């Protein structure tokens with residue numbers, strides 16, 4: 001557990017508790033909230049399916065980034081996914097502080113044919129999407145539900161890191177070209193979270209500007225990284241993932257004051273720069 005605490009200057013600063021601090025968003029949140037008194041809890045510090053460990057400092061704000069994020073794995077073990085994404089969110093809310101609970105574009109079925117805004121009704125296709133939707137309710141009344149999409153960052157498991165590896169190994173990769181969304185850089189989402197906690201509670205859509213397919217995204221990754229690798233565009237059916245995913249899940253906000261994130265291409269460029277600066281991250 002990393003606990004940045006109390007020198008005399010710390011009086012009056014917010015106590016921010018971050019769950020899932022070992023994940024890609026959690027790591028970005030620890031950086032973005034560096035001016036606060038941060039308690040950063042990784043899975044080994046607190047498995048959120050259990051009540052919080054004794055002796056935690058009482059937080060003023062909880063940033064709940066711990067989650068079961070294996071979308072295909074949730075089809076095989078929906079109860080395991082629910083334990084983390086619903087039960088874990090209840091446990092984080094039970095800390096008693098206002099909470100930011102991160103949710104997903106996969107609460108939508110993708111059939112709208114236009115960007116989703118906060119007043120659109122959710123209708124998840126996958127077990128993961130169902131658990132995240134129930135998790136939204138489990139966050140309680142003093143919660144900001146930050147729905148985001150297609151996260152990537154310099155650490156952890158994500159599409160950018162996978163493509164960088166494959167692009168260095170192969171001449172060609174097959175990538176899905178019939179799912180459209182907003183690839184969102186965790187650094188930009190973490191900064192936007194700072195803005196969200198000054199806004200009213202409720203659901204907020206927080207995703208990068210622009211939109212693309214996974215194949216478009218892969219091409220841009222290879223172009224920006226200078227990798228000589230072709231993208232072969234395939235369908236979702238050809239790829240054959242276990243969990244169904246929405247064909248079009250662009251997130252936009254209709255709410256006044258919602259943070260506007262940079263374009264996903266800008267997020268990619270920041271991510272690649274962060275990887276160059278800390279190549280082993």
Ligand SMILES: NC(=O)c1ccc[n+]([C@@H]2O[C@H](COP(=O)([O-])OP(=O)(O)OC[C@H]3O[C@@H](n4cnc5c(N)ncnc54)[C@H](OP(=O)(O)O)[C@@H]3O)[C@@H](O)[C@H]2O)c1
Nearest residue numbers: 020022023024025043047048066067069102104148150151
């Ligand atoms: N990734 C995306 O594309 C995406 C898109 C939309 C929304 N979101 C949401 O954004 C949030 C952050 O996602 P992310 O991409 O940062 O995920 P991530 O990199 O997979 O991080 C999740 C973290 O939660 C930890 N965790 C899993 N089970 C736990 C448990 N029982 N107790 C405590 N910690 C546990 C994981 O630890 P281990 O690594 O040890 O399992 C990992 O460190 C999640 O709510 C996710 O649903 C993600």
